[in-house]
Amino acid sequence: MTGPNLHNMFGFLTVLLCLSFGYAMPSHSSSVGVKGAYWPSWAESDFPPSAIDTTLFTHIYYAFLVPNNATFQFDVDAATATQLLRFTSTLRSKNPPVKTLYSVGGGGVDGSLFTRMASSAATRKSFIDSSIQVARKYGFDGIDLDWEMPQNPTEMDYFGLLLGDWRAAVAKEARATRRPQLLLTAATYFSVDFFLAQVYRAYPVAAINKNLDWINLMCYDYHGSWDTSATGAQAALFDPKSNISTHYGLGRWIKAGLLRSKLIMGLPLYGRTWKLKDSRSYGIGAPAVDVGPGGGTLRFEEIEAFNEANNATVVYDASTVSVYSVAGTSWIGYDDPRSISVKVKYAQALKLRGYFFWSVNGDHQWKVSKQAKQSWVFP
DSSP states (O other): OOHHHHHHHHHHHHHHHHHHHOOOOOOOSSOOOEEEEEEEGGGTTTSOGGGOOGGGOSEEEEEEEOOOTTTOSOOOOHHHHHHHHHHHHHHHHSSSOOEEEEEEEOTTSOTHHHHHHHTSHHHHHHHHHHHHHHHHHTTOSEEEEEOOOOOSHHHHHHHHHHHHHHHHHHHHHHHHHTOOOOEEEEEEOSSSEEEETTEEEEOOHHHHHHHOSEEEEOOOOSSSTTOOSBOOOTTOSOOTTOSOSHHHHHHHHHHTTOOGGGEEEEEESEEEEEEESOTTOOSTTOBEEEEOGGGGEEEHHHHHHHHHHTTOEEEEETTTTEEEEEETTEEEEEOOHHHHHHHHHHHHHTTOOEEEEEOGGGOSTTHHHHHHHHHOOOO
16 A cells, blocks of 8 residues: 555544544643634524524634725625624623634635735735724624635735734734734635646745634535536545545645644535436446536535435445435535544544534534534543
8 A cells, every 4th residue: 555545544543543542632732622613694594693502612703704895994884783793792692602703705705805905015904904993893802814715826925924914913903902812813725735727836834823823724625516527525534546635634734834733624514416427326436417406515404304305325434534425316425423523533633723614504403513522522
């Protein structure tokens, strides 16, 4: 056994040792475990902040706010202002309360907005000052940057400069107001370096270590509707056939020198779906012809409803630490409590800071979130 297969096997043995022998890694001496989740603001009518079980989380992220594309400041209208205050006040008053951050950007935002904002000291300052004002005005504990993704080395340099200016401004504001510094975090690609459109780029690890409290690695969407030719484990912990896996991505970040206390593993509360070419061929990597139920995406609660309604066959795949279900030609790849438990224990085996979910409204009766919390054995 050579190459990636051997690498994957060693990683999997780490998990098995932890599970089988109860091996307890040292708790983080300087950081408390993070159990986070993003709350999509557009889902409030079906899933308000009051519906969140705060016993299962330490940090909840409001998704999303987007700055003005000319001034790079935040124009918060009356309806959004009301929602922001409701979000922070509700989660602060719950028992137990949780920390709140608002996330800037998101996958639907044109990345050129961030490029232009971060390209000069003056535009960075305009954005940063406004971001701090919004956080304090609406009662947030911190700010999360979701820039998806810096496209080239120059943009990665801008990313690093932004983080340095941001941390300096946050520290200055805290000294002036005698308040705790706002948390600064960022959602990032699952790997520290990657090719996109044949252009290599790598995140500025030194700037992240120095200026961010942690980063949320988006360890999902490895496969999806952008490739309907074959099914895939969209959040594979291991991949015997490629480097598109959480195991690989975490290893790259750690090798690059990112402090483990700043690494948060992302976990999905949704699945990706395909339409099989042949219902008799239904494993991971099986030929497919189109997206499946839900137009290619289903929340975990929707997956459970689909499985029950269609008497689906549910398979746990140990090689990728993922789950899929099949009903006729409908195929869904996702995570359930069992796979999440292994992933969370794996994160602790690597001494990471914690985990987060996208998104909190996807869980069904808190089955996955409860299992994740139970699997995270240290504070």
